[in-house]
Amino acid sequence: MVREQSLTAEFPRDFFGISLPEQPNKYYFMIRGQRLVVEADSTIQTIMDKLQSYKSRVALCFEGFQYQLGDFQLRVGKVVPSHSENLRGIVMEVEYLPISSMEKARQIMEEFVDIWQEAISKRSLPGHFMHIEPNFSEYGLLDHYTPQHTAVQYATVVAQMIATQTVQATRN
Amino acid sequence: MMKPNALMQQQEPQAMAIQNSNQASSADAPPKQVAMAMDRLAQAARLIADVRLGADRLLEALFIAAQPHQSNKPLHLFAKEDTAMRQHLQDLRAVGRQLEESGVLNDSLRSRSNSWGLHMPLVCPDGAVVAYAWKRQLAGQAGASAVDRTRLALKAFTDQKRQFFPHLDDGLEGQSDEPASKKHCSTQVPPATLQEDLSDCKTLSDVLTRLEKEMPNLKVFTYERLDWLKRASSLPNSTNENPVEASKEHTFHSLNKLRTGSQGPVTTDKAAVIELLFPSVFRAIVSLHPAGSIDPDAVAFFSPDEGGSYVHTRGFSVHHVFRHITEHAAMALQHFLGIGTETALYFLLHWICSYQTLFTKVCSKCGRLLAMDRESSLLLPPVHRPYRHFSPLKVSSAPATSSAKDQFPGAYHIGCFSEEL
Secondary structure (H helix, E strand, O other): OOOOHHHHHHOOOOOEEEOOOOOOOEEEEEEOOOOEEEEEEOOHHHHHHHHOOOOOOOOEEEEEEEEEEOOEEEEEEEEEEOOOOOOOEEEEEEEEOOOOEHHHHHHHHHHHHHHHHHHHHOOOOOOOOOOOOOOHHHHOOOOEOOHHHHHHHHHHHHHHHHHHHHHHHHHO | OOOHHHHOOOOOOHHHHHHHHHHHHHOOOHHHHHHHHHHHHHHHHHHHHHHHHHHHHHHHHHHHHHOOOOOOHHHHHHHHHHHHHHHHHHHHHHHHHHHHHOOOOOOHHHHOHHHOOOOOOEEOOOOOEEOHHHHHHHHHHHOOHHHHHHHHHHHHHHHHHHHHOHHHOOOOOOOOOOOOOOOOOOOOOOOHHHHHHHHHOOOHHHHHHHHHHHOOOOEEEEEOHHHHHHHHHHOOOOOOOOHHHHHHHOOHHHHHHHHHOOOOOOOOOOOOEEEEEEOOOEEEEEEEOOOOOOOEEEEEEEOOOOOOOOOOOOOOOOOHHHHHHHHHHHHHHHHHHHHOOOOHHHHHHHHHHHHHHOOOOOOOOOOOOOEEEOOOOEEEOOOEOOOOOOOHHHHHHOOOOOOOOOOOOOOEOOOOOOOOO
């Protein structure tokens, strides 16, 4: 993921692509350096394959279980590369279903995560959950939550995961 | 088209026999009356079709008779049709009288107290029969809501009894939730100053205009009943692919376009539904009965992103938080109606507005936002806002978004709430 600054300023050399289970007909592109997120039809992947201008370097799969706790929807899953069994990490999605405004839901979400953290701290599991809130407005996204927000959050999570593991690899 | 009303003017001796059989039917339960009314309407429709056909045949006979060199055939035809038509018209008058007796062709049943809140099907001037709303009401009311309504009715009656007959309080309250020793002797009539203050809020548009002035974040809309169903079905729901675009279509301007067909905010004399929208927080629906009055009869809360034909005052949100608030609001409504029918709507709307802090105001008892409700095992924000000593004047003088613990009215989790509040 180490890039030379001059190159990234001219043309992006890579992008993130993600498909979400709740939007089966869509595919989301993100270029983090330029803060771009685009929603496209899922058939665009065939065009990309035919063009061959970009190759898939890393393909990650997030799979796990979905739980409903009243008005909260939780998804907990492991992050594994597509054709391997190495566990790269664990991802958790928390969604508060009744409202779509991030500002209005912020306090509720924070309290929920606090309750959750308290619950799992009693189990002394290794590692801890980290939440990095991307700056959505830089991507042109508004307060009303959309699948594009989800895509940007996943891109942030993956970038963070790759960065951490690169650091660990160089240490070793 | 022949209107049954026009035929009702003539008196027929045969009608007396039919009227006697009507006496028995008025003692039947409303659902049976309604079923019989539907049968009779179908009968009337068939008779009207027969009358139409007969009229055609008469015209045909006349036409043939007008041709030269005809035999007696057209005359026979005419005579036969004449008898048939007279019979059809007599039958139609009889059915019409039965329908009128049972209240279908006029509004008489609306004011009768034994109708159980069910309304007889009405025949509109264009012949359409309005039956859907009450059919659904029958099905819904026969279901699980029967238990809820009994509970609410019992609560309303005990509250009113406590208010008007406090000396009957002792010993009889042992089975209710409240301990028998608590006697609510304090007056529950709104203070005199408030009553004077509200003396200019006699009509619906007065109430709404005043509310809009006092609540700047609120959007208020009124609808006739059928208009609301249309609007509810066209609301974007959260499964929309492009909720932002969809919600742009429903900006204030397009809403105005939707409503120019019906009454605008100026003429609210047929408004049957009030929509209170706090954007991004909640949408509350209040229904009025009769339309255009200031008498609320039901209230329900929904997510601002919910849409569909179930979004109405007898429906329930898919989200637990709004379902709990709707249940609590039903009791608040009963309480406000018990205090005074003239002020009920004003109090109710203001009380609804206290929920604008639903996702930000912490519980006045435990100080937290989320708490686990024991009964349902759900994490919920404080969904209860006290209504017993609720006074709109206090709310409007305080800033809306502060989360101070001692500001009126408080907010409580289900488990933190107690009835005396």
